[in-house]
Amino acid sequence: MQTLRRFPLKSLDGVFVCCFRKMTTVPKVEAVLIDLSGTLHIEDTAIPNAVDALKRLKSSGVKVRYVTNTTKEPKRLLHNRLTQLGFAIQLEEIFTSLTAARNLVEARKIRPLCFLEDEAKEDFEGIGVEDPNAVVVGLAPSYFNYEPLNKAFNLLIEGASLIAIHKARYYKKKDGLALGPGGFVEALEYASGVKAEVVGKPEKTFFLEALRDLKCSPQNAVMIGDDVRDDVGGAQAAGLHGILVKTGKYREGDEEKISPAPLATCFDFPAATELLINKYL
Amino acid sequence: MALPVKPSPWSSKSIQGVLLDISGVLYNNTEDDVGVAIDGSVEAVERLRKSGLPVRFCTNETQCTREQLVRKLSRLGFTLGVSEVFPPAPAVCQILKERNLRPFTVIHPSCDPEFADIDQNDPNCVVLGDAAKYFTFEKVNKAFQTLMSLEKPVLISMGQGKYYKEAGGLKLDVGAYMKALEYACDVKAEIVGKPSPSFFNAVLKDMGVDASNAVMIGDDIVNDVGGAQACGMKGIQVRTGKFRPSDENHPTVKPDSYVDNLAAGVDLLLQNR
Numbered sequence: 001m002q003t004l005r006r007f008p009l010k011s012l013d014g015v016f017v018c019c020f021r022k023m024t025t026v027p028k029v030e031a032v033l034i035d036l037s038g039t040l041h042i043e044d045t046a047i048p049n050a051v052d053a054l055k056r057l058k059s060s061g062v063k064v065r066y067v068t069n070t071t072k073e074p075k076r077l078l079h080n081r082l083t084q085l086g087f088a089i090q091l092e093e094i095f096t097s098l099t100a101a102r103n104l105v106e107a108r109k110i111r112p113l114c115f116l117e118d119e120a121k122e123d124f125e126g127i128g129v130e131d132p133n134a135v136v137v138g139l140a141p142s143y144f145n146y147e148p149l150n151k152a153f154n155l156l157i158e159g160a161s162l163i164a165i166h167k168a169r170y171y172k173k174k175d176g177l178a179l180g181p182g183g184f185v186e187a188l189e190y191a192s193g194v195k196a197e198v199v200g201k202p203e204k205t206f207f208l209e210a211l212r213d214l215k216c217s218p219q220n221a222v223m224i225g226d227d228v229r230d231d232v233g234g235a236q237a238a239g240l241h242g243i244l245v246k247t248g249k250y251r252e253g254d255e256e257k258i259s260p261a262p263l264a265t266c267f268d269f270p271a272a273t274e275l276l277i278n279k280y281l
Numbered sequence: 282m283a284l285p286v287k288p289s290p291w292s293s294k295s296i297q298g299v300l301l302d303i304s305g306v307l308y309n310n311t312e313d314d315v316g317v318a319i320d321g322s323v324e325a326v327e328r329l330r331k332s333g334l335p336v337r338f339c340t341n342e343t344q345c346t347r348e349q350l351v352r353k354l355s356r357l358g359f360t361l362g363v364s365e366v367f368p369p370a371p372a373v374c375q376i377l378k379e380r381n382l383r384p385f386t387v388i389h390p391s392c393d394p395e396f397a398d399i400d401q402n403d404p405n406c407v408v409l410g411d412a413a414k415y416f417t418f419e420k421v422n423k424a425f426q427t428l429m430s431l432e433k434p435v436l437i438s439m440g441q442g443k444y445y446k447e448a449g450g451l452k453l454d455v456g457a458y459m460k461a462l463e464y465a466c467d468v469k470a471e472i473v474g475k476p477s478p479s480f481f482n483a484v485l486k487d488m489g490v491d492a493s494n495a496v497m498i499g500d501d502i503v504n505d506v507g508g509a510q511a512c513g514m515k516g517i518q519v520r521t522g523k524f525r526p527s528d529e530n531h532p533t534v535k536p537d538s539y540v541d542n543l544a545a546g547v548d549l550l551l552q553n554r
Binding site for chain 1: 412413414415416417418421422425426429443444450451452453454456457458460461462463464465466467
């Protein structure tokens with residue numbers, strides 16, 4: 001049975017609270033996977049004190065990877081944006097679902113009709129797209145209009161395969177919530193009868209791929225994110241531990257939506273790093 | 282020795298009322314919106330009327346008003362009365378009024394007049410129709426945001442069709458977008474129109490015919506035929522419209538008969554009259 005305890009911790013801002021599930025064994029954490037959008041930043045604004053919190057985490061010696069389902073920008077631009085916000089992140093430390101999707105397309109030698117914003121197509125450079133026999137769906141609001149979706153639907157009923165870079169329901173923007181690609185993937189699945197293969201979070205393979213070159217087993221890794229199902233639920237299903245943060249797309253009561261509950265639910269990324277440093281590293 | 286002939290299920294005179302789907306059975310729409318009658322369908326409807334059987338037109342059409350649909354079909358040679366046509370929009374308006382619901386609508390602009398006397402300010406629900414090219418990302422996103430802002434989100438979908446046939450090929454139908462919003466908002470849509478039993482029952486009541494004495498002829502194996510059978514009616518599947526060869530062996534729906542088109546379906550029904 002899980003019991004929730006309140007655990008007061010000092011943060012750089014003062015006293016705040018983390019709620020966490022009582023564990024029979026305390027995990028020894030060697031690697032941390034950190035979500036980006038909603039966890040470290042929201043568009044062009046860093047989460048308050050996240051830059052310093054990340055420095056503290058990295059100086060503790062723990063291995064870090066940034067894992068993201070972001071498909072609106074190529075890795076290069078994502079890296080630029082984060083660096084400009086003050087985060088000390090290396091390009092190689094970023095693992096995106098776009099990269100995972102490209103790897104899959106290359107391995108299968110398929111020719112995709114891509115639902116990707118123009119900027120993100122940079123990460124798909126060199127992939128043949130003539131005479132498509134597959135549909136790849138990322139976050140592409142400019143293309144989620146009727147005609148392109150109809151074209152994809154017709155390809156699918158003629159035998160094309162469907163790859164979803166991820167199936168996020170929605171994400172947080174400055175001015176509120178916006179539809180992710182998940183609904184449109186569901187629409188295509190329903191209309192065509194073709195099941196999508198999902199590449200990004202919360203798929204198990206995504207988390208294990210992210211940990212692969214860190215040579216860390218899942219039970220010694222923690223995922224920190226704002227999406228209870230895709231970040232925390234997905235990571236825990238892959239054998240990692242999960243910490244939910246109450247920023248970004250988090251909504252009140254999200255921690256009750258998955259079972260088992262998150263290892264901890266923290267106010268924000270700085271609170272999560274303090275918890276890790278004090279308790280699990 | 283001759284094999285015994287199985288009696289046709291249509292040889293008895295138990296059929297007392299006929300429901301016909303419109304799109305894919307009477308006609309197929311075209312990109313210029315004029316449409317083209319399916320071979321034999323105009324005459325088939327005439328023959329049904331002459332037989333004295335009550336006929337109603339049960340459609341999930343939401344790209345135009347009833348009046349426009351009747352006018353369009355009359356230009357193709359059909360004679361339908363507006364009161365014989367049962368699309369979902371009027372049924373939705375009744376529900377909205379009964380439940381004090383103010384909709385954010387994602388519908389084809391030509392269907393707007395059906396909602397003319399419905400208060401659409403400060404929406405507390407979303408209504409979906411077959412908006413076709415008006416299913417822009419912006420519109421669907423606004424519908425999503427509306428639902429997410431509500432404590433008790435209500436999503437009403439006029440039908441749940443996956444696709445329909447237009448002259449150029451198959452086109453995504455309202456059901457696909459219903460699924461998109463159900464998934465994104467974690468809500469269940471209420472279906473108004475085929476295959477909802479209350480929709481079929483309203484038509485049967487209007488005809489004064491019991492379900493067990495009625496037959497639906499349609500091109501959508503799940504929503505027309507399956508929906509009708511689930512209400513106790515018989516269902517005839519035509520091989521026109523959105524019919525696909527894989528429908529001959531559908532995993533869950535077994536039509537009472539398959540016919541090439543409406544004309545053949547009417548032949549079957551009238552063979553002993």
